[in-house]
Each structure stands twice: as structure tokens, then as C-alpha cells.
Amino acid sequence: MCLSIPSKVVEIDLERNVATVDTMGVKREAGLELMQDGDVQIGDYVLLHIGFIMNKIDESDALESLKVYSEILEKLDEEERRHLVEEDDNCPNRDA
Amino acid sequence: MGELQLKDLYEGFRNPQVIEGFAKLIHEEAKKLPHPINIMEVCGGHTHSIMKFGLPQLLPENINFIHGPGCPVCIMPKERIDHAYILAEQEDVILVTLGDMIKVPGSKGSLQDARAKGADVRFIYSPLDALKIAAENPDKKIIFFAIGFETTTPMTTALIETVLKRNITNIYFHINHVTVPEVMVELIDSRDEHVDSYNNRIDAFLGPSHVSVITGSKIYEKFPRDYGRPVVVAGFEPVDIMEAILMIVRQFNENRCELEIEYKRLVSFDGNLKAQALIEKYFEKASLFKWRGLGNVPESGYKLKEEFSHIDAEKIYADILPRQEIEDHKLCICGDILRGMAKPNECTIFGTACKPQTPLGSCMVSSEGACAAYYKYGNLLK
Ligand code: SF4
Ligand code: SF4
Numbered sequence A: 001m002c003l004s005i006p007s008k009v010v011e012i013d014l015e016r017n018v019a020t021v022d023t024m025g026v027k028r029e030a031g032l033e034l035m036q037d038g039d040v041q042i043g044d045y046v047l048l049h050i051g052f053i054m055n056k057i058d059e060s061d062a063l064e065s066l067k068v069y070s071e072i073l074e075k076l077d078e079e080e081r082r083h084l085v086e087e088d089d090n091c092p093n094r095d096a
Numbered sequence B: 001m002g003e004l005q006l007k008d009l010y011e012g013f014r015n016p017q018v019i020e021g022f023a024k025l026i027h028e029e030a031k032k033l034p035h036p037i038n039i040m041e042v043c044g045g046h047t048h049s050i051m052k053f054g055l056p057q058l059l060p061e062n063i064n065f066i067h068g069p070g071c072p073v074c075i076m077p078k079e080r081i082d083h084a085y086i087l088a089e090q091e092d093v094i095l096v097t098l099g100d101m102i103k104v105p106g107s108k109g110s111l112q113d114a115r116a117k118g119a120d121v122r123f124i125y126s127p128l129d130a131l132k133i134a135a136e137n138p139d140k141k142i143i144f145f146a147i148g149f150e151t152t153t154p155m156t157t158a159l160i161e162t163v164l165k166r167n168i169t170n171i172y173f174h175i176n177h178v179t180v181p182e183v184m185v186e187l188i189d190s191r192d193e194h195v196d197s198y199n200n201r202i203d204a205f206l207g208p209s210h211v212s213v214i215t216g217s218k219i220y221e222k223f224p225r226d227y228g229r230p231v232v233v234a235g236f237e238p239v240d241i242m243e244a245i246l247m248i249v250r251q252f253n254e255n256r257c258e259l260e261i262e263y264k265r266l267v268s269f270d271g272n273l274k275a276q277a278l279i280e281k282y283f284e285k286a287s288l289f290k291w292r293g294l295g296n297v298p299e300s301g302y303k304l305k306e307e308f309s310h311i312d313a314e315k316i317y318a319d320i321l322p323r324q325e326i327e328d329h330k331l332c333i334c335g336d337i338l339r340g341m342a343k344p345n346e347c348t349i350f351g352t353a354c355k356p357q358t359p360l361g362s363c364m365v366s367s368e369g370a371c372a373a374y375y376k377y378g379n380l381l382k
Helices: A059-089 B006-012 B016-030 B044-052 B078-089 B099-103 B111-116 B129-136 B153-165 B180-189 B196-200 B209-215 B222-227 B238-253 B273-282 B306-311 B334-338 B370-380
Strands: A007-013 A018-023 A026-031 A045-049 A052-056 B037-043 B063-070 B093-098 B121-124 B141-148 B171-177 B204-208 B231-234 B259-261 B283-291 B295-304
Touching: A018 A045, A026 A052, A045 B209, A052 B153, A052 B209, A059 B006, A059 B016, B016 B238, B037 B044, B037 B180, B037 B209, B037 B238, B044 B063, B044 B204, B044 B238, B044 B370, B063 B180, B063 B334, B063 B370, B078 B093, B078 B111, B078 B141, B078 B171, B093 B099, B093 B111, B093 B129, B099 B111, B099 B121, B111 B121, B121 B129, B129 B141, B129 B153, B129 B171, B141 B153, B153 B171, B153 B273, B153 B306, B171 B283, B171 B295, B171 B306, B180 B222, B180 B295, B204 B209, B204 B238, B209 B231, B209 B273, B231 B238, B273 B283, B295 B306, B334 B370
Parallel strands: B037 B063, B037 B204, B093 B121, B093 B141, B141 B171, B204 B231, B231 B259
Antiparallel strands: A007 A018, A007 A045, A018 A026, A045 A052, B283 B295
């Protein structure tokens, strides 16, 4: 029931209290009833649920976690590199 | 990093190498664990991700998932579905509800069956769709069969507010909104006669992220404080879940017992205050709500406040809506599964008499239920 694909706000109709959002290229409307007036702006990333905007996605937090994840990636490579080197160092065949 | 792209948000949290990276870290930390831990994912959205991405195989032996109550659709008891069925049968009624309710069987059949027999049942994507149906059918009574955890509750109240503000006189409500913390207490508290240490089955919780987008993480404060169970509010992406598990393991290793948020990009401690205010305005707690598979749970549901009785279909149609309780299927062990005592494949009718097409218990009903997830992704089981 709950999808979690983020959407981008592309239009706001204040009269109807409705925003047009773009979700992976699909445009649709979502109610603004659950958001404080003026809180949602064009360009914001939001989470939708059954036709309503539930909340804004905190861009800096999202970027922050993505950064942490890419650090893990780098670290993984490094670890793997070290692992390879160590394995190589301890190679039982070397003395042979 | 430049401007945030949708693609990053979506794919970044599913990166297989990141997932593996977390798996490594978890394996390392888990070596220090003082005892094996059982983590309950309360929400079916998590169960689904866990099974889909094969996360159990990535975890060390001493970390185990317990599948929680799942989804508001699957926990709907037959009694309530019968209410919807009976309301739909009324001549002048159009019953509207959210899509997933379609195949959930009550004692008279599912809403799909009701529709096949001529009842006007419509499945909508958003409560707001009810407005259009009401405008197009002025001589009919539109009854919104409202379902959902805290996540969907404010959307129902937004519809109520619109109906009252615009003086729309042909939309009514049958409220079935349930709340997560109360059922978590129930799951901790419940004991089994056969297993003494049973109430220790759940060591920590993954908190459902979307519930907390609305409520904030604050609803879980009492679990670390009063029950000694850490809670980490986690997103639904596999990376989110792995990160949350690492956070839980570290808590145990560092002898901490805390409430933490993994899903900071959407969840705050306080949550969406406007949505909470809307709920306060229209709803109050019902003394009991029966959860399919789990039985009656005190204070775990909402009902409309007295002053809104004129739009409360449960009150208006009280005469024709049955009150007696209906038992679950004898062989179904959903209750045990939800309490962390059994896994779906331990059920004797799993995959035979009970399948997604012919579900007999709550865990098979929605695609997010534990049995349905095992059925679909069962080959990934460890
Ligand atoms: S409907 Fe929402 S809250 Fe329920 S299981 Fe699915 S994702 Fe979780
Ligand atoms: S397989 Fe079906 S009957 Fe068995 S526990 Fe799961 S839902 Fe219940």
C-alpha cells in the first residue's frame, strides 16, 4: 500500500490546494492538505501516499546518506584491495 | 555531489555493493554480540524488501528476522470485511475503498465477490477520488471504507474535512484505522503457555518509516525506556534496512538501548504536526480493535468522534451490521507467525490449501504479508 518512490514538485495550484508532481517521469496531482501552507515549493522532493503529499524529503539528509553509502563503497574497494595484497603476501606458493 | 536526481534517490538506496558493504560490517560487529538477536520488522513493507532482496542470507547466524503484523489490509478481521460487504449490498450505496482490500476474504466472501454479485464496489487510489464519485452520483450514498495504519489515517481526515467544509451530504465513513505502538506492546506482552521465555522473542524493532513520517519517531519512545527494546525507524530500501540492522547490532554491542532514526531524510522526532492535528480533530481511540491473526488489542484503533456521528456509517447502519466475532481458520498459525513463534513454512497448509490466490489467513492475504512474501520469494530462504 505504501510506495516510497520520491517525486519532484513541478507545479502548484494554490486555489485547489493541489500540486503536480513528477515521479520517474510520470506526472500526477497530489493533495496539499497535510502540508503547512507555503511549505512545499516547486522543485522540492516529496513523498506521496494515496494521493497526498506526506512530507518533504530532506535533500541534505538524502545527500548525506548517499555520501555515506559511497564511502562504504570506497572502503569496500580499499578493504578488498588490502585483502588481495595480504593474501598475496601470505601466498604459500611464494617460497616454493 | 551535485543536484539531487530522482535516479540517485531511487537507485542509490538499492546499490548491491553498498548492501554488501553493510553486510560485511554487520558480520564483523555481530561477532561481538552478547547473544543472538531477533529483530521484528513491524511493517509488511519491510518484510517484502527483506525477502525480495534476500537480506536474510546476507546476515550472520545470530541475527534473525521476525515478521510483524504487516499491513493494514492483512490485519483486517473478517467481521469488518463483512461490514463492508453488507454496506455494499445496500441498494443506494456505493462502497469505495483502497485497492488492496479487493481480495481479502470475509465470511461472506471478498468485496470482489460482492461486486461480482452486483454490488457497487469501487476501488480508488486516493480518498479524494470519493469526491468525484459523490458528485457524479448525487442520489447515492458513498461510503468510504477507510483502512490503514497511522500512515493513511490523516488522508481520511483530509477527506472528512473537505466533505464537511463543502457541505457534501452523500459521503459517509466506516473507519478501520489502526495504530502500531499498541500492537507492538501486545506482541511484547503476549506469552505462550508452552514457551516460558516467550516474551523475550523480540529483542529489537525496525520501526515502519512511513508511519513515522506522520507520527514522528516519538511514538516509540517507551520501547527502549519501558520495555528494554531498541527501536530503529528505517526506510524500505534494502540499504536502509541493512543500515538499521547495523545500528541495532551496535546498540547491543555498546550496551545501549535507544530510539534511533535511520530514515532521517523523511522522519523527524515530531513528525507531520498538521497531519496529527487533523487526526486529533476527528478521531478518538476505540477501546478495542480486533487484528486478524492476533485478536483484540486494546486502544489500537480509531473511531470517529461522537460529534461526527452523522457521517459515521458504522453508527448509521448499526442495525444491519453484525457484532459477533468470527474465528480464524483452525489450521492457520498467523498468530504465532506474527508473535515471532513460527515461520510461514511451518504452517501445514502453507502453499497448499493456502496460497496467494486462495488465502486462508492474514499473512497470505496481502502481497506484503509474511506468508505471501515467503510464497513469492521462498527460494531465497535460509
Ligand atoms: S501498507 Fe504501508 S504500512 Fe502497511 S505493510 Fe504496506 S508499506 Fe507497510
Ligand atoms: S500459510 Fe495461510 S493459513 Fe498458514 S499461517 Fe500463513 S496465512 Fe495462515
